[in-house]
Amino acid sequence: MSTILFVFSRPPHGSIxxxxxxxxLLMGSAFTTCSVLFVGDGLMQLVAGxxxxxxxTKNFSLSFGALKDYGVTRIACSKPxxxxxxLNKDDFLIEVESLNAAAMQAFIRNHDKVLNF
Amino acid sequence: xxxxxxxxxxxxxxxxxxxxxxxxxxxxxxxxxxGLQPLPFLVFAIRFxxxxxxxxxxxxxxxxxIDYSDFVRLCAEADKVCSWF
Amino acid sequence: MNFxxxxxxxxxxxxxxxxxxxxAKAVLASGHSINRVFFYHDGVHTANSLIAPPQDEAPxxxxxxxxxxxxxxxxxxxIASCLRRGILDETEADRYEKSGSNLxxxxxxxxxxxxxxxxxxxxxxxxxxx
Numbered sequence: 001m002s003t004i005l006f007v008f009s010r011p012p013h014g015s016i017x018x019x020x021x022x023x024x025l026l027m028g029s030a031f032t033t034c035s036v037l038f039v040g041d042g043l044m045q046l047v048a049g050x051x052x053x054x055x056x057t058k059n060f061s062l063s064f065g066a067l068k069d070y071g072v073t074r075i076a077c078s079k080p081x082x083x084x085x086x087l088n089k090d091d092f093l094i095e096v097e098s099l100n101a102a103a104m105q106a107f108i109r110n111h112d113k114v115l116n117f
Numbered sequence: 118x119x120x121x122x123x124x125x126x127x128x129x130x131x132x133x134x135x136x137x138x139x140x141x142x143x144x145x146x147x148x149x150x151x152g153l154q155p156l157p158f159l160v161f162a163i164r165f166x167x168x169x170x171x172x173x174x175x176x177x178x179x180x181x182x183i184d185y186s187d188f189v190r191l192c193a194e195a196d197k198v199c200s201w202f
Numbered sequence: 203m204n205f206x207x208x209x210x211x212x213x214x215x216x217x218x219x220x221x222x223x224x225x226a227k228a229v230l231a232s233g234h235s236i237n238r239v240f241f242y243h244d245g246v247h248t249a250n251s252l253i254a255p256p257q258d259e260a261p262x263x264x265x266x267x268x269x270x271x272x273x274x275x276x277x278x279x280x281i282a283s284c285l286r287r288g289i290l291d292e293t294e295a296d297r298y299e300k301s302g303s304n305l306x307x308x309x310x311x312x313x314x315x316x317x318x319x320x321x322x323x324x325x326x327x328x329x330x331x332x
Contacts, residue, residue, distance in 0.1 A: 122328070124217075124218070124221075124330075124331065124332075145221055146216075146217040146218070146221060147217075163221075165224070166217075166221075184228075185224050185225055185227070185228035186228045186231065186232055188225060188228065189225065189228045189229050189232045189234065190232065192205070192326050192328060193203050193232075193234065193325075193326065195326070197326065197327075198326055198327065198328045198329075200328065200329040200330070200331055201331075202210070202218075202329075202330075202331030202332060
């Protein structure tokens with residue numbers, strides 16, 4: 001069965017794109033082998049300590065903790081984009097692999113389909 | 118070979134280090150403005166979007182204007198399509 | 203070759219849904235097939251039957267309806283995206299006790315599983331994002 005790589009590139013809360021992307025990933029992992037790659041401002045979805053009580057949007061970041069339980073195979077982010085934002089992996093809610101450009105290209109090549117959000 | 122589509126100038130920043138040497142880039146919508154400058158990839162631009170924006174004579178020499186049928190052919194020849202927006 | 207097409211953009215707010223239609227027509231004209239078109243995010247606005255554009259602007263939603271119906275291609279609008287944005291068929295309008303339904307003919311409201319199923323079973327997936 002086709003494997004799917006989900007690529008998340010939007011920051012959370014400013015639009016619903018990130019949340020609807022995560023919904024698609026959770027659905028995908030119920031059907032087939034899925035992995036996720038965070039690039040650009042998509043990395044900001046993973047930042048720990050998001051608190052949306054006063055904003056009134058859903059704090060869907062809490063769902064990232066369940067990705068492994070849903071069977072999402074690999075969770076990775078762009079190392080150049082991590083460094084460009086002055087972040088390190090300790091700033092994230094969950095454990096994430098950081099990949100250099102060549103590793104990201106291989107990650108994309110190794111999946112049958114790519115869904116971008 | 119992977120076809121990467123780019124539909125806006127800012128989206129190049131998401132993917133410029135993910136495009137491998139033998140990949141192809143299709144510029145569409147506002148992404149065609151990227152076709153004005155030489156890019157280090159094999160670059161195609163959707164002609165409808167190029168013409169609509171008056172860019173016909175302004176594309177960089179290596180940006181090839183294509184129709185939707187060419188776009189479909191490139192997708193069929195590729196292993197997969199990756200869309201950046 | 204079999205294509206799945208994913209549309210994230212609303213008509214008029216973005217070019218995505220127009221680009222996707224041109225691509226879809228070219229897929230069929232090239233002798234390929236389309237297993238499903240999945241409208242997600244703001245793309246579900248394409249399925250709103252109440253859109254009434256000025257006469258000198260392309261009726262993008264109607265063009266999609268004609269394309270889907272004329273070629274017997276499934277046009278699926280994601281249910282979660284639809285409900286958030288007020289695109290309802292009669293069943294959902296009744297369920298949520300809303301004053302009316304507005305799903306355009308030719309479109310079907312269904313779940314995200316349809317996106318995954320289409321992606322798995324197609325030879326190529328092409329997303330038109332915003």
